[in-house]
Amino acid sequence: MKILGISCGRKMSNSEILVKEALMGAEEAGAEVELIRLHDLTLKPCTGCNACVINLFEKCGAGECVIKDDDFAFIDEKIMECDGLIIGSPIYEKSPSGLLKILNDRMGPSHDVAFRMIAKQMREERGITTGKGPDERSFKTRAASLIAVGGSEWDNLALPMMHLFALSLQINVVDKMLVNWVGLPGAIVFKEDALAKARKSGKHVAESLKKPAEQMEFIGEQGLCPICHSKLVEVREDNKNFPAICGICGVRGTLNMVDNKVTFTIADEDRAHSHVLLSGKFGHAAELKEVSLKPNPKINELPERLAKYRSYLTYSKPER
Numbered sequence: 391m392k393i394l395g396i397s398c399g400r401k402m403s404n405s406e407i408l409v410k411e412a413l414m415g416a417e418e419a420g421a422e423v424e425l426i427r428l429h430d431l432t433l434k435p436c437t438g439c440n441a442c443v444i445n446l447f448e449k450c451g452a453g454e455c456v457i458k459d460d461d462f463a464f465i466d467e468k469i470m471e472c473d474g475l476i477i478g479s480p481i482y483e484k485s486p487s488g489l490l491k492i493l494n495d496r497m498g499p500s501h502d503v504a505f506r507m508i509a510k511q512m513r514e515e516r517g518i519t520t521g522k523g524p525d526e527r528s529f530k531t532r533a534a535s536l537i538a539v540g541g542s543e544w545d546n547l548a549l550p551m552m553h554l555f556a557l558s559l560q561i562n563v564v565d566k567m568l569v570n571w572v573g574l575p576g577a578i579v580f581k582e583d584a585l586a587k588a589r590k591s592g593k594h595v596a597e598s599l600k601k602p603a604e605q606m607e608f609i610g611e612q613g614l615c616p617i618c619h620s621k622l623v624e625v626r627e628d629n630k631n632f633p634a635i636c637g638i639c640g641v642r643g644t645l646n647m648v649d650n651k652v653t654f655t656i657a658d659e660d661r662a663h664s665h666v667l668l669s670g671k672f673g674h675a676a677e678l679k680e681v682s683l684k685p686n687p688k689i690n691e692l693p694e695r696l697a698k699y700r701s702y703l704t705y706s707k708p709e710r
């Protein structure tokens with residue numbers, strides 16, 4: 391069992407120390423561990439070319455990213471190889487480090503388990519034997535712990551956005567940990583309780599991997615969403631039937647007060663739409679095919695309709 395730690399923070403500082411503590415816990419439970427600091431890698435942002443999705447859906451290929459002049463292939467291989475992940479990030483502007491978002495965008499659609507399953511199935515149905523299909527390791531059962539650390543309590547989007555990283559690969563998030571009021575480099579070493587919690591978290595990831603996915607237990611704060619434990623639920627006034635939507639897994643439900651406590655209730659028939667479930671991912675894949683990737687019937691008019699925007703303004707850029 392291999393557990394990969396990814397630190398998005400400063401060298402030998404708070405995120406890295408918490409990740410290392412968690413990896414020590416994972417080692418205690420018998421895991422082989424490895425650490426990557428995202429700052430050591432060059433990761434270019436997704437350009438939105440959609441080549442990965444087109445490759446999966448149209449060519450039944452591997453869904454690889456076409457950007458090759460950076461370290462994405464390196465971290466992709468490490469993630470494919472691992473069984474468990476410990477992700478630690480500093481909180482910047484209430485969210486995790488932008489480096490993690492860059493990685494998330496690069497991994498997102500291209501590694502979506504449902505997209506890869508569809509490509510694999512179409513490949514088999516069409517009898518395609520040439521070229522590479524989706525990496526079989528995409529379908530492994532994985533577990534992860536998410537650790538966010540910040541210098542204040544400006545933290546609302548940190549863990550939710552870190553959880554998004556786990557969605558497309560269908561990684562079971564078995565713990566989430568938030569540490570506030572740790573701003574100075576390395577100051578986390580004085581917070582014995584947080585270090586102990588991180589160690590327990592890493593051990594729990596390793597112990598979880600010894601069980602089938604359905605028996606893995608979430609040990610973090612329960613939150614409002616009964617499916618993904620998100621504390622972030624958005625009120626959607628535009629939708630009368632489902633006025634609330636989970637900020638992580640997108641499941642729709644209603645917010646109610648029960649015994650002076652806010653609850654987020656999801657109808658049984660709506661549970662399947664949660665994006666942490668395979669059913670929700672297949673639903674999303676079908677929506678893309680039917681709506682956003684479906685050519686517009688007026689596609690022939692596209693060049694003419696674009697002309698007015700093409701000729702309007704030039705780009706302001708720094709001189710190189």
Ligand SMILES: Cc1cc2nc3c(=O)[nH]c(=O)nc-3n(C[C@H](O)[C@H](O)[C@H](O)COP(=O)(O)O)c2cc1C
Binds near residue numbers: 479
């Ligand atoms: C650009 C920037 C923005 C930050 N924004 C927040 C914030 O919104 N909330 C917070 O709690 N801490 C914030 N911090 C503090 C860091 O999260 C904190 O110093 C953390 O310990 C850094 O992690 P590291 O030691 O692993 O690098 C910010 C720091 C920087 C540099």
